[in-house]
Amino acid sequence: MNSLLKNIIRFALFLLLQIVVLNEVPPVHRFIIPYLYFLYILWLPFSINRFTLLIVAFFFGLSLDYFTGTTGLHAAPCVLIAYIRPYLLNLLLPQETIEQSYAEPGVNSMGWAPYAVYVGFLTFVHHFYLVLIEWLQFGDFVYFLGKVVGTTLVSFMMIVLSELLFLRKGKYRTNAA
Amino acid sequence: MKNIFDFIRKHFTLLSFLLLQIASIYMLTQASTSHQTFFSSKMNDASSKINERYYNMRGYFFLRETNEKLAQENARLLNLLGSNISAPDSSIRIVTDSVYKDSLNKYRKYNWLPAKVIGNTVSLQTNFLTLERGSLQGVKKGMAAISPEGIAGVVVEVSENTSKVMSLLHRNSRVSAMLKKDNNAGSIEWDGASPYYLLLRNVSKGAKVVKGDTVVTSTYSANFPPYQVVGRVAEIEADPSSNFYTLKIKTAVNFFTVQYVYLVENLRYQEQFELENNNPKNRE
Incomplete structure (x- = not known):
């Protein structure tokens, strides 16, 4: 399937999953909130232009915000992880081998350990920034620490589960596409 | 001049990152001070169309519970009817008049409208309900939303056919x-x-x-x-x-499981609000 079409469908599916399923889950504890939507940004292809990546992340976060009624709350952390992503990938990947043969980040293209570092770090940054913004509006320090740790663990676990459930084929990039 | 352009070209990604950050933080602060989302009414209509479809489907799962609640409420209201109470003397009749103004200078203070809930969150720190009733159907900002079981929130934003209620489960709700x-x-x-x-x-x-x-x-x-x-x-x-x-x-x-709420309008809200927020000058 065309990469652009695939990512447009993913955009809608990730939004729907977050709004219709995950935001409806009865909260187990106030620190544990399932967030998975930002996985969309982590799965965008390697070849995407940095500026396009920022713009896509901004509008992705903003469209979630319109459903939750908090304009800008999710857009800001999305833009932040989109900005960090290329630098992190540069650090983690051996240059000029993987990026040219695989289309997007994943277990197949990067291997378990680098992919786990990639996902773990960006998940942590996303939640740290998200809860920091919330904390500046209301709440106390215990709320901040507890929620960052709680949400990061839950999100990381869900990302690992979704990687195990939905084996994305590590597609080789060909010149024909 | 050339240096400036070079600088922009060199740090284009960083600059656009900062710009987007500032934009989102600005929108967030705007939204939390006035409880209104940015570019609200157009986006509100678009997102509430999707919500409406989803809640139409979801409504079926709660039909039994909704019915029970409505039946309980009907029973409570029937008990309040004037016809349940008979006066001891037939020469005295108690008449409850619901006309806006009658000759005894009674006036109507509250007006109730039913509304269907088409969007609802509970798991966030700032939760809102979306209702399928807007300014064309007489909803105004500041109206109270009361579910059959108890109070639910206050209307903070109105578009033509939908309105947004700040739920009691919102960090700024008072x-x-x-x-x-x-x-x-x-x-x-x-x-x-x-x-x-x-x-x-x-x-x-x-x-x-x-x-x-x-x-x-x-x-x-x-x-x-x-x-x-x-x-x-x-x-x-x-x-x-x-x-x-x-x-x-x-x-x-x-x-x-909120499915339906009543919107209550205080017909003297504007008057009371203005009086309470009118700080007399020259008071020492």
């Missing part, structure tokens, strides 16, 4: 409430911890509270009609450093 038995008033807030519990702050220690007491809306509120159920006292905390109790209230409404 509603004046009192204990039903001795009318000690306080303020209902939410600490973000659990969607089943609210806090009633600033209740004087003179109040004789016990667990299980009913809490209703107070007579001081401009939005809410008085004596609407909020919930029951679940826990009593006495702050030793002040003269006030902080009470934990179990909500009467189950926010997970």
Whole structure:
């Protein structure tokens, strides 16, 4: 399937999953909130232009915000992880081998350990920034620490589960596409 | 001049990153001060169309519960009918007149409208309900939303056919409430911890509270009609450093399954609001 079409469908599916399923889950504890939507940004292809990546992340976060009624709350952390992503990938990947043969980040293209570092770090940054913004509006320090740790663990676990459930084929990039 | 362009070209990604960050933080601060989302009404209409479809489907799963609630409420209302009570003497007739103004100078203060819930969150720190009723159907900002079980929130944003209600489960929500038995008033807030519990702050220690007491809306509120159920006292905390109790209230409404609410308009809201916010100058 065309990469652009695939990512447009993913955009809608990730939004729907977050709004219709995950935001409806009865909260187990106030620190544990399932967030998975930002996985969309982590799965965008390697070849995407940095500026396009920022713009896509901004509008992705903003469209979630319109459903939750908090304009800008999710857009800001999305833009932040989109900005960090290329630098992190540069650090983690051996240059000029993987990026040219695989289309997007994943277990197949990067291997378990680098992919786990990639996902773990960006998940942590996303939640740290998200809860920091919330904390500046209301709440106390215990709320901040507890929620960052709680949400990061839950999100990381869900990302690992979704990687195990939905084996994305590590597609080789060909010149024909 | 050339240097400036070079600089922009060199740091284009960083600059666009900063710009987008500033844009989102700006929108966020705008939204939280006035409880209005940015470019609200167009986007609100678009996102509520999707929500509406989803909640139409979801409504079927709660039909039994909704029916029960409506039946209970009907029973309660039937009990209030004037025809249930007969006067001892046939020469005296009690007539309750609901005309806006009658010759005895009674006036109507509250007007009730039914509305269907088409969007609802409970798991965030800032929760809203979306209703399928807007300015064309007579909804205004500041109207109270009351579900059959108890109060639910206040209208903060209105578009043509939908409106947005700030739920009681919102960190900025404040509603004046009192204990039903001795009318000690306080303020209902939410600490973000659990969607089943609210806090009633600033209740004087003179109040004789016990667990299980009913809490209703107070007579001081401009939005809410008085004596609407909020919930029951679940826990009593006495702050030793002040003269006030902080009470934990179990909500009467189950926010997970709200399907219908009534919107209540205080016909004298504008007048009361203006008077209360009119600070006389030259007062020393």
